[in-house]
Amino acid sequence: MAVLPMKRVLIAGLRKNRKQMLELLQRQGVMEIEIRKNSTDEEADPVFQQIDTTGIRATFEKNITLANQSLAVLDAVTPPESADGGLFSGRTRMSLTDYETNTKKREKIMDMVFDIHALEKRRNEIAAEIPKTESQLEALVPWMELPYPLDFAGTKSTKTFLGTLPNDVPEETVLAGIDSESVAVDIISHSGEQTCVAVTCMKEEAEAVEEALRRMSFARPAVSGDVPAKQKEALSMKLERLAGEDENLKKKIAAYAPRRDEIRFIADYFRLRSDKYEVIGGLEQTDRVFLVRGFVAAKNAQSLENLLTTRFDCVVELSDPAEDEEVPVALQNNGYAAPVEGVIASYAMPGKGEIDPTFLASIFYYFLFGMMLSDAAYGLIMVLGVAVVLKKYKDTIEPGMRKTLTMFQYAGVGTIFWGVMFGSYFGDLPAVILKTFFHTEIGSLALWCEPAVEPMTVLGFAFIIGIIHIFVGMGALAYTDIKQGKALDALYDVGFWYLLLIGAIGILLNTDMVGGMFGLHLNLPDGVMMVFKVLALVGAAGIVLFGGRESSNWGLRIGKGLYALYGISSYLSDILSYSRLLALGLATGVISSVFNSMAAMVAAPPVIGPILFAVIVVVGHVLNLAINALGAYVHTNRLEYVEFFGKFYNGGGKPFEPFTENTKHYRVSE
Amino acid sequence: MSNLGLFFAILGAALAALIAGAGSARGVGMAGQAAAGVVTDQPDMFGRVLILQLLPGTQGIYGLLIAFVAMNNLGIMSGNPEVSCSLLKGLAYLGACLPMAIVGYISAINQAKAAVASIALVSKRPDQFGKSMLFPAMVETYAIFALLISILALNGVGAIG
Numbered sequence: 001m002a003v004l005p006m007k008r009v010l011i012a013g014l015r016k017n018r019k020q021m022l023e024l025l026q027r028q029g030v031m032e033i034e035i036r037k038n039s040t041d042e043e044a045d046p047v048f049q050q051i052d053t054t055g056i057r058a059t060f061e062k063n064i065t066l067a068n069q070s071l072a073v074l075d076a077v078t079p080p081e082s083a084d085g086g087l088f089s090g091r092t093r094m095s096l097t098d099y100e101t102n103t104k105k106r107e108k109i110m111d112m113v114f115d116i117h118a119l120e121k122r123r124n125e126i127a128a129e130i131p132k133t134e135s136q137l138e139a140l141v142p143w144m145e146l147p148y149p150l151d152f153a154g155t156k157s158t159k160t161f162l163g164t165l166p167n168d169v170p171e172e173t174v175l176a177g178i179d180s181e182s183v184a185v186d187i188i189s190h191s192g193e194q195t196c197v198a199v200t201c202m203k204e205e206a207e208a209v210e211e212a213l214r215r216m217s218f219a220r221p222a223v224s225g226d227v228p229a230k231q232k233e234a235l236s237m238k239l240e241r242l243a244g245e246d247e248n249l250k251k252k253i254a255a256y257a258p259r260r261d262e263i264r265f266i267a268d269y270f271r272l273r274s275d276k277y278e279v280i281g282g283l284e285q286t287d288r289v290f291l292v293r294g295f296v297a298a299k300n301a302q303s304l305e306n307l308l309t310t311r312f313d314c315v316v317e318l319s320d321p322a323e324d325e326e327v328p329v330a331l332q333n334n335g336y337a338a339p340v341e342g343v344i345a346s347y348a349m350p351g352k353g354e355i356d357p358t359f360l361a362s363i364f365y366y367f368l369f370g371m372m373l374s375d376a377a378y379g380l381i382m383v384l385g386v387a388v389v390l391k392k393y394k395d396t397i398e399p400g401m402r403k404t405l406t407m408f409q410y411a412g413v414g415t416i417f418w419g420v421m422f423g424s425y426f427g428d429l430p431a432v433i434l435k436t437f438f439h440t441e442i443g444s445l446a447l448w449c450e451p452a453v454e455p456m457t458v459l460g461f462a463f464i465i466g467i468i469h470i471f472v473g474m475g476a477l478a479y480t481d482i483k484q485g486k487a488l489d490a491l492y493d494v495g496f497w498y499l500l501l502i503g504a505i506g507i508l509l510n511t512d513m514v515g516g517m518f519g520l521h522l523n524l525p526d527g528v529m530m531v532f533k534v535l536a537l538v539g540a541a542g543i544v545l546f547g548g549r550e551s552s553n554w555g556l557r558i559g560k561g562l563y564a565l566y567g568i569s570s571y572l573s574d575i576l577s578y579s580r581l582l583a584l585g586l587a588t589g590v591i592s593s594v595f596n597s598m599a600a601m602v603a604a605p606p607v608i609g610p611i612l613f614a615v616i617v618v619v620g621h622v623l624n625l626a627i628n629a630l631g632a633y634v635h636t637n638r639l640e641y642v643e644f645f646g647k648f649y650n651g652g653g654k655p656f657e658p659f660t661e662n663t664k665h666y667r668v669s670e
Numbered sequence: 671m672s673n674l675g676l677f678f679a680i681l682g683a684a685l686a687a688l689i690a691g692a693g694s695a696r697g698v699g700m701a702g703q704a705a706a707g708v709v710t711d712q713p714d715m716f717g718r719v720l721i722l723q724l725l726p727g728t729q730g731i732y733g734l735l736i737a738f739v740a741m742n743n744l745g746i747m748s749g750n751p752e753v754s755c756s757l758l759k760g761l762a763y764l765g766a767c768l769p770m771a772i773v774g775y776i777s778a779i780n781q782a783k784a785a786v787a788s789i790a791l792v793s794k795r796p797d798q799f800g801k802s803m804l805f806p807a808m809v810e811t812y813a814i815f816a817l818l819i820s821i822l823a824l825n826g827v828g829a830i831g
């Protein structure tokens with residue numbers, strides 16, 4: 001249960017070894033490297049310079065994007081057989097020799113990436129061309145019967161107007177509208193919206209006819225060119241050709257599917273290089289020497305030094321970080337507590353001088369989670385399910401995922417414990433099965449009590465858990481204060497509150513109202529009550545006197561002290577918040593029994609009855625487990641973050657981020 | 671008139687399922703729209719935003735739970751309804767169901783608003799998923815309190831003759 005001690009590292013190496021040394025550091029993944037901002041000041045260091053690597057990194061990043069895009073294209077054309085990097089499977093291991101062999105093929109792989117890209121680009125063009133051609137075909141339809149080209153303007157002495165009139169207009173109306181003897185009107189096609197006409201007249205009358213047509217809202221056709229039938233043929237052939245080409249392109253892309261892994265590799269390869277060049281850009285270098293500064297966990301420091309000095313001509317200097325330095329924070333915990341580290345990390349890493357709260361949080365985590373889910377069968381499913389996943393992917397699973405899964409496994413153990421205490425195995429399924437199919441009644445299976453039958457007992461217990469949780473949190477604040485040499489703060493901020501809270505709880509439990517609610521009629525002797533009263537008064541007085549101790553003005557100080565005393569209301573609401581332990585536990589149990597009784601209702605008919613029963617039970621419990629496990633997870637986090645951490649933990653530390661292989665598909669190891 | 675007790679008791683159970691369920695339906699719908707928007711651009715966020723979408727759904731479940739407990743106490747589930755339920759007892763059932771019904775509705779919608787904001791947060795800062803779950807969960811506290819009071823009250827009502 002601790003924050004890992006860190007060492008400062010300074011490595012001075014030769015420029016010619018830079019690539020190998022950085023790659024070694026990257027593969028080891030134990031050192032966080034300081035990346036210096038490029039300094040453009042006048043007074044730049046006369047000895048060490050920095051290299052600008054933004055240009056080359058941009059190229060790498062572009063290649064990564066291209067590779068990822070071609071992977072997506074490939075996946076769309078031929079879906080991968082097994083989802084690479086599924087939720088649990090983690091990255092595939094790659095040996096250093098394989099890595100180097102693959103690296104030599106990078107030009108070829110990039111050629112493939114570019115090719116896939118070009119093929120996809122052409123496919124996109126085709127995808128845009130097809131609807132365009134189809135709409136051209138569509139526009140030709142009304143003109144299909146026209147035997148001559150759409151561009152036809154007339155003969156030597158005649159003029160032909162091709163176009164559309166709005167609405168369905170009969171030939172006579174058109175003729176009447178033009179009002180001329182020597183005019184021929186051909187209706188090419190007509191529909192409700194428009195009529196396509198060819199109007200032919202003598203050249204001399206052309207202007208008059210055109211004018212007459214315009215009055216009828218004559219419009220030029222949207223299409224032009226050759227004879228419509230010929231055009232249609234050409235367009236249909238074009239469509240066929242495009243479809244064929246697309247099919248062809250698809251086949252070409254699909255042919256690359258067996259080389260999918262190479263593209264995955266190249267994406268990772270450029271990720272590694274891009275990260276490396278980010279580091280290079282932040283290093284101080286001369287013509288022959290480069291410096292790497294950073295942090296390494298003290299336990300890894302010696303082995304890193306040995307590794308570097310045996311392989312390369314270099315100097316490794318380890319030192320303790322300065323007092324006022326911001327040291328990155330990594331956590332180290334025992335096997336029981338470590339799985340909860342992720343929960344701590346997603347809140348905040350411990351700040352300077354703070355303790356690592358992981359162990360304290362883990363003591364309660366599995367317990368609280370278990371009480372909220374509280375079903376032995378659900379717990380068993382979680383324990384076994386995680387065990388199966390961890391076994392299946394034991395070689396490749398990422399450490400973070402392993403921790404999260406293990407956390408749920410341990411939380412499953414807590415769930416089994418509480419399920420046994422409350423007698424819940426898929427809710428009341430055993431009783432329902434016995435009653436429905438064997439007509440036998442059994443009593444409660446609970447080792448302790450059923451929350452639905454004795455809710456007040458469990459509620460009282462939930463409050464006790466809450467009080468212990470909060471007291472431990474306050475104790476952690478006192479411990480931190482004492483460790484930092486502020487023992488008096490521990491007394492003022494924690495000690496007095498302990499006195500007040502213990503006294504107040506004692507007094508409240510002896511009253512008829514609160515004690516009676518939980519079926520307690522303590523009637524404590526007056527002497528004991530006196531002790532509680534004294535404790536409460538001393539605590540309250542201490543808080544009033546010292547709660548505002550940072551003010552030198554006594555009036556202000558007492559005022560602030562009184563306000564601090566008002567904080568007791570927040571303790572009350574904190575403790576009440578633990579009633580969710582009962583409420584969520586009840587929710588799991590009652591929803592289980594809803595599904596169980598629904599199943600029992602349909603179980604009567606022979607053969608089909610038991611089948612329906614099984615289906616409802618399975619579906620219902622899968623749903624219930626999913627929803628309530630989510631609820632238990634969220635609300636356990638809430639109790640830890642708000643009620644528990646609120647008492648002593650601020651966080652604010654910078655997480656340790658070692659220079660490592662930040663890849664997606666492969667992990668290269670020596 | 672003497673049988674109205676059972677009517678009010680069932681009305682209470684129905685309201686718990688109805689009002690709290692309606693709140694969750696609206697809430698999950700709101701959060702679902704936001705979640706779908708995020709998945710358009712970032713399909714790999716599906717798992718995370720789905721969890722956030724589900725958070726305002728619990729009120730509907732709590733409402734169902736209260737309705738079930740009430741109907742169970744009334745003997746409706748076993749096909750043997752308590753016809754002789756007095757008017758006082760019936761109204762007491764109705765009252766016991768109201769915290770879950772009303773707080774369930776309001777908290778589901780407000781939890782959904784927090785969930786929508788959290789979905790936006792996760793879409794920009796996927797590493798902040800742990801914290802983003804907390805904001806909607808804060809709202810749910812009050813639904814849990816209402817659930818608790820409704821359950822305790824329902825348990826107590828049984829003692830009325």
